[in-house]
Amino acid sequence: MDVQRVILIAALALVSYLMVLQWNEDYGPSHQPEQQVTSSSAYSTDPASAVSELPQASDAAASADIPQTGTAAEGAAQASAASLIKVRTDVLELLIDPRGGDIIQAALPQHQGALNSTQPFVLLEQNANRTYVAQSGLIGPDGPDANVTGRPLYTSAQTEYTLENDTLTVDLGLTTDKGVEVTKRFTFFQGEYRVGMEYLIKNPTEAPFQGVLFGQIKRDGSSDPSQQNSMGMQSYLGAVFSTATNNYQKVDFGDMDDERFNVSSPDGWVAMVQHYFLSAWIPEPGTEYTYQSRKLNGNYIAGFLSPTFTVSPGQSETVSATFYAGPKDVDQLKLIAPDLDLTIDYGWLWWIAxxxxxxxxxxxxxxxxxxxxxxxxxxxxxxxxxxxxxxxxxxxxxxxxxxPEMARLKELYGDDRQKMSQEMMKLYQKEKINxxxxxxxxxxxxxxxxxxxxxxxxxxxxxxxxxxxxxxxxxxxxxxxxxxxxxxxxxxxxxxxxxxxxxxxxxxxxxxxxxxxxxxxxxxxxxxxxxxxxxxxxxxxxxxxxxxxxxxxxxxxx
Known part of the structure; x- marks a missing residue:
């Protein structure tokens, strides 16, 4: 190879390299951090606007996948001006909407939004960019969330809470029209992404209180903000259900477009999974729950319903569930619920991975x-x-x-392929060549x-x-x-x-x-x-x- 050819090849390689660099600069994946937008209440103008996204209050076991459709015109006049409740731990920064007690924003300060960014990664949010929230409440005959005029408005002793010890408790309270006292309690733990959620119902009235606990994750169809690779295999984005019949069942957005998922199972969980992160509701074990999905108003909803429970007059009752919002940390996921670590999806080669x-x-x-x-x-x-x-x-x-010997045989028996193959096999056997x-x-x-x-x-x-x-x-x-x-x-x-x-x-x-x-x-x-x-x-x-x-x-x- 002469010197001119070497120079031309080297120049062509350099030009090709520079072209690939420029192509990646123009069309490659962007690493610019997305501007963080603070989440806001979905009910700031109309408390009744999102009641239709709650599960059906009556006959939950049979028709829980049918959304509530009733609203009241007077609900608009009851718009909540209450401040959002801010909760900060060492691993979570949350916003809780007092209207319904939903978690409408979850930022993860231990994970950057983008490389070298000072902003934390935001998993849950409710703003012009994205809708991805964790909802929970009490429906059923006497549930405060069954009111067609809108989600209940809770009160809290503070609007900001900070974890200073091993645990932090945030109580939201209300009294129903019938005089039943309801406390929605969130419990946070140092170093953990799980959040305990429980309803403490005290019934001082002379009539029994009947309710159904629900927890659901609502997300729009926007792309995964944590998926940064533009080429190659993509991580799964969508819902996952774990039930007694199937411990890990994917129900993606396309599946929700086609039909509703509705399965009753003792124990289990429901999650919304994306690249590196997930959110999940894990109801208290020991009861048969209804797990369901549906699409409504452009949002994809996956959640669970408890059976109807009764609080007798003069008695108190507690119903609870666990919520997780954080990274796919195998150690924490294994401790929270059986098979929740399967959300770290290694594909069919999981036994090697x-x-x-x-x-x-x-x-x-x-x-x-x-x-x-x-x-x-x-x-x-x-x-x-x-x-x-x-x-x-x-x-x-x-x-x-x-x-050289193989080349000689090919030249000697080139016209006789059968003879050449026989001689080649003899050489392979003699010299132990595979x-x-x-x-x-x-x-x-x-x-x-x-x-x-x-x-x-x-x-x-x-x-x-x-x-x-x-x-x-x-x-x-x-x-x-x-x-x-x-x-x-x-x-x-x-x-x-x-x-x-x-x-x-x-x-x-x-x-x-x-x-x-x-x-x-x-x-x-x-x-x-x-x-x-x-x-x-x-x-x-x-x-x-x-x-x-x-x-x-x-x-x-x-």
Whole structure:
């Protein structure tokens, strides 16, 4: 290759690299933080405006999926001017609407809204950008939320609460028209994203109080704000139900468009899942609940209903549920409810991905850097497959060594394919060559590669996790494409160590693979490309040593 050709190829590579950088700047994923907008009450102008989104009060077990439709004209005159209630813990910043006692905003101060942003990630919100709230209440014959004139207005001793000890209790109170005292209590815990919610009903009247507890998550069809990868596989966005008949059933927005989900089950939970984060209602175990979904007024609603309960005259009763709003933290999810950790969705290769995640987390506890943890898990996987790879590399090294002999046979018997195949098989048997042996390392590693992809995609710990230098987020692509280019170079070096395929068309295709793989890896998460790069480097070292052994005639016997 002359000097002019080298210069032209180098110039073409540089121009191509600059074009890809510019394309990513113009059309790639945006990392600009979304301007945070404070949530507001949905009932500030009409308390009755959202009653239709509550489940049916009567015959909950049979027709709970039918929305309430009645409203009252006089409800508009009862608009609430009450201030939203602010609650701050070390991991949650919430806004509670006193009209209904719904959680209409949940920010997570431990998670940035965007890389290097000072704003926390906002999971729940109710504003012009997005509707995503957690609603709960009491319906049924005497439930205060069954009033068609609007959601009940609760009072609170304070409008701002801050967690200063291990727990924090926030009480919202009201007295119904019939004289029943209702307290809606939220309990917050230090370091935890779960929120205890319970209704304390005291009935001093002479008539029994009957009610139905409901909890539901309402979300519009807007895109997932935590989904930052523009290419590749996307995380699931939608509802998930866990019941006795199916411990993990996805019901996405398209499913809700087509039909309503309605299942009765003893115990279970309902969640709204997105990339890295989720919200979930977990009712108190020991009772058969009705789990349902529906679409109404452009919003998707997933929730649960309790059976009707009765508070006798002069008695008190408590009904409760747990709400979770936070990251997909496997340790916390396992403690809150059975199978809730399945919302960390590793796909059909979960049986490989789960051990990989545990191993990755253990290595990180030792080295303190997720990039180094990925390198560590690459070395461990490579060591586990060492002997399998060694056999494959020996087979390829022998094919490389006996390449001239194979070329001679092809030239000698080129016109007689049957005879040539027979002679080739004799050579393979004599020298113990497996022509398909080179495929085994790739075939074995592909499930591991795909499983690790999902681990890196679903592990919230890697969100905004830096490596070194310019790589500040291993869950996102390399902004300068250096790792994918290095990965392509290592693939090219590997090909140089492998025997050239006898078929000219196959040989040309193999030469194109490094370019094709480099292009696809440009937009893969940097952590995944790092894994593949280190794996290639280790493979090159192993294959080079084995090639030298074969060439020297000192290859180990199979």
């Amino acid at each position: 789960s051990p990989l995640y545990m191993l990755l987390k253990w290595i990180h506890s030792l080295v303190g850097n997720w990039g180094l943890a990925i390198i560590g898990i690459t070395i461990i996987v490579k060591a586990a497959l060492f002997h399998l790879n060694a056999k494959a590399f020996r087979s390829m090294a022998k094919m490389r060594k006996f390449g 022509p398909l042996g080179g495929c085994l390392p790739i075939l074995v590693q592909m499930p591991i590669f795909i499983a690790l992809y999902w681990v890196l995609m679903e592990s919230v710990e890697l969100r905004h996790a830096p490596f070194y230098g310019y790589i500040q987020d291993l869950s996102q692509m390399d902004p300068y494409f250096i790792l994918p280019i290095l990965m392509g170079i290592t693939m090219f070096i590997q090909q140089m160590l492998n025997p050239t395929p006898p078929d000219p068309m196959q040989a040309k295709l193999m030469k194109m693979l490094p370019v094709i793989f480099t292009f696809f890896f440009l937009w893969f998460p940097a952590g995944l490309v790092l894994y593949w790069l280190v794996n290639n480097i280790l493979s090159i070292a192993q294959q080079w040593v084995i090639n030298k052994q074969i060439e020297a005639g000192n290859a180990a016997k199979d």
